[in-house]
Amino acid sequence: MADPLSEREQSAWRTFIESSWALHTHLEDELRAQTGLSMNDYHVMVVLSEAPEHRLRMGELANRLVFSPSRITYQISSMVKRGLVRKQPCPEDGRGQEAVLTDEGLAALESAAPLHLITVRDSFIDRLDPDELATIGRVFGKVRKS
Secondary structure (H helix, E strand, O other): OOOOOOHHHHHHHHHHHHHHHHHHHHHHHHHHHHHOOOHHHHHHHHHHHHOHHHEEEHHHHHHHHOOOHHHHHHHHHHHHHOOOEEEEEOOOOOOOEEEEEOHHHHHHHHHHHHHHHHHHHHHOHHHOOHHHHHHHHHHHHHHHHO
16 A cells, blocks of 8 residues: 655645646636637647648557547547548558548647647746746656656
């Protein structure tokens, strides 16, 4: 059985959980209100926009987004219905599936990005000094690797 958290550890953990949930909820609400996109939509489109030819195998996309196979399938199916992405067989082997960002998806991302950036800056970046941002990068780089 794990040792109980000290008061300091408990305080840090709760502050992290509560503030990260509140931040994510705020970002999600603002993005939906301004663009009709969810955070999941937005992140899928960002990752695909940065990939060669705006395409990735479904498994690779799931890994980058830390999604389960069923979650990425559901997310991509939803986005296909809205014309933001399309699914197609992988040209290399024909067995796997790729998600491909459509022109409509790229346009939606390009339209949403400046609005989302304002919210990210106002809600997070501009509230922290450069040293705090560097610390967050180091800390969550460690957490991400585990």
